[in-house]
Amino acid sequence: MTAATATTAETFRPALHYAARNTWLNDPNGLIFHDGVYHLYYQNNPLDNVWGNMSWGHATSPDLLTWTEHPVAIACDEEEDIFSGSIVFDRDNSSGFGTDSAPALVAVYTSAFKQGSAHPGIQAQSLAYSRDGGYTWTKHTANPVLNRGSAEFRDPKVIWYDGAAGSYWVMVAVEATDFQVVLYKSYDLSSWELLSTFGPANATGGVWECPDLFTLPVDGDPGNLKWVLTVNLNPGGPNSGSAGQYFVGDFDGTTFTSATTVTEGPQDPDRLGEYQWLDWGRDYYAAVSFSDAPENRRLMIAWMNNWEYANHIPTSPWRSPMTLAREISLHTVGGNPRLVQKAAGDFASLAGLARTFSLMDTEISDGTHILDGAAGTVQRIDVTLTCGSATEFGLIVRGDGDQGTRIGIRHLDGALIVDRRNSGQTDFHEAFASIDSAPLQAANGSYELTIYVDHCSVEIFAQGGQVTMTELIFPAPGSSDLAVYASGGTATINSLHVTQYS
Structure with missing residues (x-):
């Protein structure tokens, strides 16, 4: 690459969006607000600006607009690549990784085991913990903690459930090629019990990835809470390639039931426009939300790229930005519950x-x-x-x-x-x-x-x-x-x- 070409490519570096300094990134991972700081972890190739060597990169922000890049948080090694996942603040030290007075952050991530490892070709769920607020991480010695013997079991999002069925951790992950969200529960983040599955439903034109599960009040009414299940897929989006969809319904602590499913089983190509899409554009994928966002806001970030051409976009030395953070809410539109979104960054700071x-x-x-x-x-x-x-x-x-x-x-x-x-x-x-x-x-x-x-x-x-x-x-x-x-x-x-x- 000539100096002129490099300069031209660098002019595409975003001013309002996060992009790594000189490497590749894709899915946002482990989004959490902790100790007054927004933490953005993400799929990262620390050695190149194309996909590979999957590890967790890390950036922080006070305002969702200005980001500071940190060293790689959880690195791949000869045994495993570190695929997508989430982070929780283990307030009650249920995992034992911290102490009662100093609880740990716990990352739940997918181990994509390499050939020659103890689990060649398997994707299973593993843990890492941080005792310094998310800046350094230690892998759990007993990984993986959840292994279905599957090559396509990935992307755990873990939440704390507190309802009529009890109080415990809930994991939503995917069996990607089966178009299924699988739900598990745990009291200690290490021992997991299968609860139920959801899907196939609505868009199934590509593998399912990166699910999320959370509650939102309808039209701002705290007495009318609904559960929202999001799941991304690639390909099969409304305008080709990567996209994300969502379902609105109820979760009783065991089973998610959708009230907005249009089709079950394989998708109907003629009804693609009836499904509920997180975004209709070509470049909004792997969207997940922050844990513990202030004021109970539901804030979401997605990868701003499309797997059809992701490795080829003309930027250098970095490749791929994230979207703006969005605050999402649930409103009645045309008689049905629908997500409504707005940019969430502190734009007043740029005034x-x-x-x-x-x-x-x-x-x-x-x-x-x-x-x-x-x-x-x-x-x-x-x-x-x-x-x-x-x-x-x-x-x-x-x-x-x-x-x-x-x-x-x-x-x-x-x-x-x-x-x-x-x-x-x-x-x-x-x-x-x-x-x-x-x-x-x-x-x-x-x-x-x-x-x-x-x-x-x-x-x-x-x-x-x-x-x-x-x-x-x-x-x-x-x-x-x-x-x-x-x-x-x-x-x-x-x-x-x-x-x-x-």
Whole structure:
């Protein structure tokens, strides 16, 4: 790689999102808020910027926007790769890894055992513990603690259950190729008893991975709690490749029962749009939530990439960012419980860096119109639009003449679209250039979008976060214009406010 190429690739490093300094990352792991700090662990290749040598990388943040990278937390060795998992604060020292006065953090992770190990080709669940707040870790000498003899048993998320059935740890993991979530319980994190299984259901076009299970109040009512089960899959997403889905229902301490299942067994390709997706974009995968987030908030981060082209995106020496952290809530939408999401970082901390641009009550005529004074490479865009006679209308971000990423509304189709065919570098993989869509209906005749633009991504929250789309982009040098457009007629900008972070 030439110096010029390296410099160009490094310009894609995000300003608002986490990316490792000079290595590969994928799934977020072990998300926990502890001692006033957010800990983000993640699948990491500490030796290269493509997948391999899976270990747990580690970063911390006080505000979910500014991250400090730390040394590798749990490293692979000659026996095992360290696949995905979760971390709990063992307050009551149930594991015995800490003391009553100084409980430990306990990581529950998947050991992907190598050939030549004691369990060749097997994936089983193991433990590590930290007595210094999550910065150094010791593997349990009796690993693995849960072994089904399976080659596809992985990604444990552990929670504390306290309900009518009792009080104990609950693990949700997957039998990936069976499209099943498996649930276990334990009193000490070492001895596990099978509770039940869930699935196959809804999307089964790829392996199931990285499940999560938690409660949320419906419409903010603490007297009406529902359980949410999330599970990611690859491939089989609504716009091809990697994605995440969710189910809403009840958990009685033994069995999760979904009230939002559309299909059981193999998925129906004609009903893909009816499933409940965490995000409709191409680049939102392996989403899991933080343990012990302050004020009982449910905060979630995903890997911002897609396994179709993940190893090929044009960044160096790092490869792959994380999404923004999102606060998720459960609301009644169209008579059904649905997840609603908003960006959760402390953007107020960036206020001193920001410039703004505003526009009100402006008609968009047929064509593309660059907004003077609105150019930028790192932006938050808040816009409300109303359709006139146009068949499609919206914004073009990170533009430069014919270049740019088109974020549009096709109101007759009831669709939000992201067109990245001309968003800059798109030829590094045949699957990257795309027009992706999500179902979107007007609210009181208008469409409300909040868009976070970074050096290599757009994250879109539509209609107050009822619909989200996350997409990587790799803009051409100098592509910083913001434009509005309409096709086949007119539309109206009711309000447009742009916050420029760089």
